[in-house]
Amino acid sequence: MASVSIPACTTALLLDIEGTTTPITFDILFPYIRDHLEDHLSAHWEEDECKQDVHLLKKQMEEDMRQNRACPVHTVDQTVHTDEEKAIREVVENVMWQMAADRKSTALKQLQGHMWRAAYTSGRIKGEIYPDVVPSIKMWRERGLKVYIYSSGSVEAQKLLFGHSVEGDVLDLFDGHFDTTIGAKVDSKSYERIAERIDSQPEEITFLTDVSRANRPHGESLCQTVLTRGFVVAEAKAAEEAGLNVLLVVRPGNMELTDEESAHYNLITSFSQLQLTGRA
């Protein structure tokens, strides 16, 4: 595929993760929780961090009961004997229910974050990165460009992924990380804020993002997919509105672009196609 030039005034590259630097991780991270939750709770039940996670989940459960939200009914399991086993089963049931309902409670997110951290640090999960990503970023940095990440995954999750990647710890490739605490990815103000934070003009930043099935859970309807798609295009549009230069990254499994999108955006299938013409 042909190379694509970025403006000569570019000083910084801003990268999306899922569908851009990394294949969609949805299919790995969430099943990991489902498969390992009970073992995780049994192994760490007496530890402070786990106690706090369970405490938060219990408070959430109570809150859900008060508000009459649907909550799983606990049937007495004859194979369970001790109080601890019972308590663990109760937590497992609740977490499974929250995940099936796609709840975004702090209690759920905190527990998931702790489990993923343990999985990354022990090497049971590695952050996937497309093979063109690391060599390209190294070259851009040699040419004096700054490189930042902007993802809807938390900064902590971003650092886990790149700190424990298939290519080892590559965190030193990045000058900074942004997540949705700076604002939503579909809001052009978020990109203005990022420009301010990194001391650049919006037109000096090139944003690389995808139009992919990112964050599409199994079983999502076609209608939802269309919404997701609109959402990701909205992300590119928002960055553009803020004045950033936008490149769309086309990766395996991405949705087909409409003719209008293909005509409007510069497309790359690999970071190596980025041409830094006019730069020292």
Ligand SMILES: [Mg+2]
């Ligand atoms: Mg993405």
